Amino acid sequence: xxxxxxxxxxxxxxxxxxxxxxxxxxxxxxxxxxxxxxxxxxxxxxxxxxxxxxxxxxxxxxxxxxxxxxxxxxxxxxxxxxxxxxxxxxxxxxxxxxxxxxxxxxxxxxxxxxxxxxxxxxxxxxxxxxxxxxxxxxxxxxxxxxxxxxxxxxxxxxxxxxxxxxxxxxxxxxxxxxxxxxxxxxxxxxxxxxxxxxxxx
Numbered sequence: 441x442x443x444x445x446x447x448x449x450x451x452x453x454x455x456x457x458x459x460x461x462x463x464x465x466x467x468x469x470x471x472x473x474x475x476x477x478x479x480x481x482x483x484x485x486x487x488x489x490x491x492x493x494x495x496x497x498x499x500x501x502x503x504x505x506x507x508x509x510x511x512x513x514x515x516x517x518x519x520x521x522x523x524x525x526x527x528x529x530x531x532x533x534x535x536x537x538x539x540x541x542x543x544x545x546x547x548x549x550x551x552x553x554x555x556x557x558x559x560x561x562x563x564x565x566x567x568x569x570x571x572x573x574x575x576x577x578x579x580x581x582x583x584x585x586x587x588x589x590x591x592x593x594x595x596x597x598x599x600x601x602x603x604x605x606x607x608x609x610x611x612x613x614x615x616x617x618x619x620x621x622x623x624x625x626x627x628x629x630x631x632x633x634x635x636x637x638x639x640x641x
Contacts, residue, residue, distance in 0.1 A: 441505065441506050442503050442504070442505060442583060442584060442587045443503065443504060443505070443506065444501055444502070444503050445457075445497060445502040445503070445504055446497060446502075447494075447497045447498055450493060450494065450497045450502065453504070453508055454490055454493055454494070455490070456508045457489070457493055457502075457504060457508055457511050458486045458487075458489040458490040458493060459486055460508060460509060460510075460511065460570065460571075460572050461485070461489040461492075461511060461568060461570040462482050462485035462486040462488075462489055463482065463572060463573055464570035464571055464572060464573060464576075465485060465570060466481060466482050466485065468604060468605055469604040469605060469628075469629035470549060470604040470625075470628075470629060470631070471485060472629075473545065473549070473604075473625060473628040473629055474538065474542055474545045474546045474549060475538075475542055480539075484537070484538060484539060484542065487536070487537040487538070488537045488538060488546075489568075490537070491530070491533050491534065491537045492513060492567065492568060493513070495530070496513040496514070496515060496567060496568075499515055499516075499519045500513070500514050500515035500516055500519055500565075500567075501513070501514040501515075501516075501588075501591075502514075503584055503587065503588065504584075505580055505583070505584070509571065509572040509575045509580060510570065510571040510572065510575065510580035510581055510583075510584055511568065511569075511570055511584070512566065512568065512569045512581075512584040512585065512587075512588050513566070513567045513568040513569075514564055514565065514566055514567070514588055514591075515564070515565040515567060516564060516565075517562040517563060517564065517597060518562075519565070520557070520565045520567070521553075521554040521557055534546065534547075548625065548626070549625065549628075552623065552625055552631065553602055553631070555623075556602060556621055556623055556631065556633045557600070557633075558600065558620065558633075558635070561598065562597050562598065563597060563598040563599060563600040563635070564588070564591070564592045564595070564597055564598070564599050564600070565599075565600050565601070566585075566588060566599060566600070566601040567601070569581055569584065569585060569601075581611075582615075585615055586615070589615060589616075589636070589639075592636075592638055593638045593639045593641075595638070596638045596640075597638055598635060598636060598637050598638055599617070599635070599636040599638075600620075600633070600634065600635055600636075601617070601633075601634050602631050602632065602633050602634070603631070603632050603634065604629045604630065604631045604632075606630070606632075609632060609634075612634050612636075615636065616636045616637075616639070617634040617635065617636045618634065618635060618636070619632050619633070619634060620633045620634060620635040621633040
């Protein structure tokens with residue numbers, strides 16, 4: 441069963457969700473680009489996802505299953521990309537999460553994603569959809585995504601996301617997403633921007 445996790449409830453499960461997301465994305469091409477050192481990647485990802493969870497809980501929606509083995513992080517229309525002032529306020533926490541030596545790479549990714557975002561279009565932004573590796577391919581991600589898209593359809597607003605993992609493209613296509621843009625990070629992986637119009641039914 442899917443549950444929405446607000447800022448107050450996040451305090452009780454933040455560590456568990458951040459650890460799950462770090463394991464889910466440990467081999468993701470973007471994660472490997474930002475944190476190429478296998479010995480520190482998971483640790484840094486935990487810190488990064490703790491920050492993500494707080495930002496998304498404050499500004500949007502954090503949804504997870506009861507076992508906290510799958511989570512989806514959404515931001516409503518107008519909340520992303522962040523403003524310059526919001527970026528500046530988050531800067532110290534971003535440096536702490538990524539480490540000073542990997543912050544430039546992380547910032548390059550964020551700037552690249554900002555540039556890929558469609559302008560003058562309303563959309564719910566799916567920033568993260570992750571499932572515990574041992575629970576993948578069991579329908580948990582599909583359930584969370586289906587719930588989020590139902591919200592988008594009720595609002596009659598499109599959904600948007602990016603992925604650097606080509607194997608996920610058929611998964612998202614099954615739910616009505618199509619490739620809006622394809623762009624490669626300098627000396628890094630290709631990133632796909634995906635778009636789904638709301639279902640009028």
